[in-house]
Amino acid sequence: MTCECNQNKKWELLEPTLEAYAGVAGSLIAILQKAQELYGWLPIELIAHIARRTGIKPAKVMGVVTFYAQFRTKPVGKHLILLCQGTACHVNGSGGIEEAIRERLAVEEGEITPDGLFTYNNVACLGCCSLSPVMMIGEKTYGNLTKESVLRILKDIAEQEEAL
Amino acid sequence: MRVTVGKGSCGIAAGAADVYQALEAGLQNTGHELLTTGCIGMCYLEPIVNVDERVFVKVTKEAAGELLKYILGEENQAERYLIPREDLDNLNGQQRIALKNCGLINPEDIEEYIAREGYEAIKKCVGSLTPEQVIEEIKLSGLSGRGGAGFPTWFKWNAARASAGEKKYVICNADEGDPGAFMDRAVIEGDPHALIEGMLIAAYAIGSDEGIVYVRAEYPLAIVRLELALEQARACGCLGQHIFGGDFCFDIRIKAGAGAFVCGEETALIASLEGERGMPRLKPPFPAQKGCWQKPSNINNVETYANVPWILRNGGAAFAALGTENSKGTKVFALTGKIAKGGLAEVPMGQTVGEVVFGVGGGIKNGRALKAVQMGGPSGGCIPAELCDTPIDYRSLAATGAIMGSGGMVVMDDSTCMVDMARFFLDFTCKESCGKCIHCRIGNRRMLEILERICKGEGLDGDIELLSDLAFQIKEGSLCALGQTAPNPVLTTLRYFRNEYEDHIFRKKCTARQCKPLLTYSISGKCTGCTLCARKCPVGAISGTVKQPHAIDSDKCTKCGKCAEICRFGAVEVE
Numbered sequence: 188m189t190c191e192c193n194q195n196k197k198w199e200l201l202e203p204t205l206e207a208y209a210g211v212a213g214s215l216i217a218i219l220q221k222a223q224e225l226y227g228w229l230p231i232e233l234i235a236h237i238a239r240r241t242g243i244k245p246a247k248v249m250g251v252v253t254f255y256a257q258f259r260t261k262p263v264g265k266h267l268i269l270l271c272q273g274t275a276c277h278v279n280g281s282g283g284i285e286e287a288i289r290e291r292l293a294v295e296e297g298e299i300t301p302d303g304l305f306t307y308n309n310v311a312c313l314g315c316c317s318l319s320p321v322m323m324i325g326e327k328t329y330g331n332l333t334k335e336s337v338l339r340i341l342k343d344i345a346e347q348e349e350a351l
Numbered sequence: 352m353r354v355t356v357g358k359g360s361c362g363i364a365a366g367a368a369d370v371y372q373a374l375e376a377g378l379q380n381t382g383h384e385l386l387t388t389g390c391i392g393m394c395y396l397e398p399i400v401n402v403d404e405r406v407f408v409k410v411t412k413e414a415a416g417e418l419l420k421y422i423l424g425e426e427n428q429a430e431r432y433l434i435p436r437e438d439l440d441n442l443n444g445q446q447r448i449a450l451k452n453c454g455l456i457n458p459e460d461i462e463e464y465i466a467r468e469g470y471e472a473i474k475k476c477v478g479s480l481t482p483e484q485v486i487e488e489i490k491l492s493g494l495s496g497r498g499g500a501g502f503p504t505w506f507k508w509n510a511a512r513a514s515a516g517e518k519k520y521v522i523c524n525a526d527e528g529d530p531g532a533f534m535d536r537a538v539i540e541g542d543p544h545a546l547i548e549g550m551l552i553a554a555y556a557i558g559s560d561e562g563i564v565y566v567r568a569e570y571p572l573a574i575v576r577l578e579l580a581l582e583q584a585r586a587c588g589c590l591g592q593h594i595f596g597g598d599f600c601f602d603i604r605i606k607a608g609a610g611a612f613v614c615g616e617e618t619a620l621i622a623s624l625e626g627e628r629g630m631p632r633l634k635p636p637f638p639a640q641k642g643c644w645q646k647p648s649n650i651n652n653v654e655t656y657a658n659v660p661w662i663l664r665n666g667g668a669a670f671a672a673l674g675t676e677n678s679k680g681t682k683v684f685a686l687t688g689k690i691a692k693g694g695l696a697e698v699p700m701g702q703t704v705g706e707v708v709f710g711v712g713g714g715i716k717n718g719r720a721l722k723a724v725q726m727g728g729p730s731g732g733c734i735p736a737e738l739c740d741t742p743i744d745y746r747s748l749a750a751t752g753a754i755m756g757s758g759g760m761v762v763m764d765d766s767t768c769m770v771d772m773a774r775f776f777l778d779f780t781c782k783e784s785c786g787k788c789i790h791c792r793i794g795n796r797r798m799l800e801i802l803e804r805i806c807k808g809e810g811l812d813g814d815i816e817l818l819s820d821l822a823f824q825i826k827e828g829s830l831c832a833l834g835q836t837a838p839n840p841v842l843t844t845l846r847y848f849r850n851e852y853e854d855h856i857f858r859k860k861c862t863a864r865q866c867k868p869l870l871t872y873s874i875s876g877k878c879t880g881c882t883l884c885a886r887k888c889p890v891g892a893i894s895g896t897v898k899q900p901h902a903i904d905s906d907k908c909t910k911c912g913k914c915a916e917i918c919r920f921g922a923v924e925v926e
Contacts, residue, residue: 212625212626212644213624213625213626213644214626215626215627216606216609216623216626217606217607217626219609220568220607220609250628251626251627251628254611254628254629254785255608255609255610255611255629256609256610256611257568257608257609257610258609272530273530273531274530274531274687274688274725274728274729274759274761274775274776275530275531275687275688275693275761276530277775278687278688278689278761278763278767278772279688279689310569310610311528311530311569311610311612311779311783312528312529312530312531312532312533312569313360313569314360314527314532314533314536314567314569314570315360315361315364315394315533316394316530316531316532316533316685316687316693316759317361317394317395317685317686317687317693317694318361318364318365318394318397319687319688321364326571328360328363328364329364330361330364330365
């Protein structure tokens, strides 16, 4: 059996959150959101750690993790592309945009590119429908996408990364 | 001069942040005021900058330079960015209640809200009205839920008030999941205090001391602005303990959703608030009786709450004077898709679908023909062009098979395939079904498989009947609105566009040219033999000699469409 102090140490960034929510009913989703914000994704050990510390059964924690689209049980690339597949974006050609992204990155949805830079995910709606098709990379929203503009945006990011 | 830059999510996506920066740098120490405001709804004209009373649109970085010169009184060419007369009339022609302040005030400054009669309605309630009188006023207004079902608001409030118990919750559903609707985001980003005040009034009416706003995680800016607004409201004594020095205490906290469409259903939302999987449960008991943590809870959506302060200030009768016999007041619509002037518009109930699309919406993009308008998102249905005269009220829309929903209007033209649209919505509901009811979980999956087959050209005789049968059973066998309404897009497209289904199934044709497997590519006599397509074809399906017309080998062709995209002579024909 693994020592719990080790686990606490391993996930110590999450400690303040776990303490703040100790004994607060209904806070599991908030804890998971914070955990994902800190670590980028939710590895199984982290899920087990949260279950242990909150006293919620691991199966139940896992149930919540898999229910909500926001939670990831796989790591993602440095730049996460959220490609909107809402109704307006669909009507305005988001399917073609996805093709262009998939072709350029040469990975499937949810996978990381070999250089570790990108992952793309389809999402339901980003609420910028009048600029459709739309995608978000990090905090930035890009609208009125065309196959060309998407490729240019990805190229710019890749070049900036190279310059670093 | 007072300079405001529209910095809603859509404005920022269009480049408003860069424009703001440019103006900020240029206006330093000039004595001119530079402020942020929310979305005014004319998303097609973003970024938008107001200079005193003048409105400048499509302000690019270069335009910002001209604007600076204008503000500083130098010779300039800012005129060319002035809003066209027609668009200004469109804006002024709207009747704004929920969006009253959006795009006009700085959402990050409570003083601006207060200066426009803000927090007067709750002051009036606390000072001179009993909770019963407040509910009576809402009843008189005829306000009904703007999130989808259109349930009378006063009835919910009254039920929550009548429920026994000390602890009651006022919950705001800001989990705007309908892909294609964004009015709730606009209200929170542009006028967060209207929501707070609406919730305060509801809390006073039902006797609650705790409010929760359940916001989608996809709306980070909305969360930041609401957070700030709550802090400012507390600091001003409009929220928290002993509001305005009286006995009334109420505070609000934010709960970020984690991405699940079904959480827009009120019992699923409550489950999510409690940290569980967002699975709906049987009603009754209704949330007004046993809601969050088994306590009486009132749930309304953002737009509903945003209407409340206006009603209390102007009286229920004034609100009821707008709209139609069975649908009172105004409604905000999100116009998107193949529309010329996409954005938000608030109009009185009773305008026709066509009036909205061709009036505020400016008609169809690129002068194409209107085919249908999808209303109510994945739970709604399509209204075909020939029913454009349908007035927008709850009953008339329901008669067409669509619903009011949250007000998303996705406009489709002749290049939209209706079978593909039905497939799109089913794909969405399949992904979002929580899995509790077998009919919803498996039935929708089967319907999706049939639709996918049809779009691939593998549709069978009898598929249409099978779809109708499944649709009926899913509606009957599902517990919550998600399952009960999931077949609606299929049913309405079958009702109005049966010919398209038949084209796909029997003739293996997609007249809108959207379903790739049904298309055939060929090269016409216009071909000059430039060889570009042959070189770009990823599978080597195009052959021919230089300066001679080329040909496509349909057995090899993967229908990727690259040849049609790059041909400079329009020689590639798609059927």
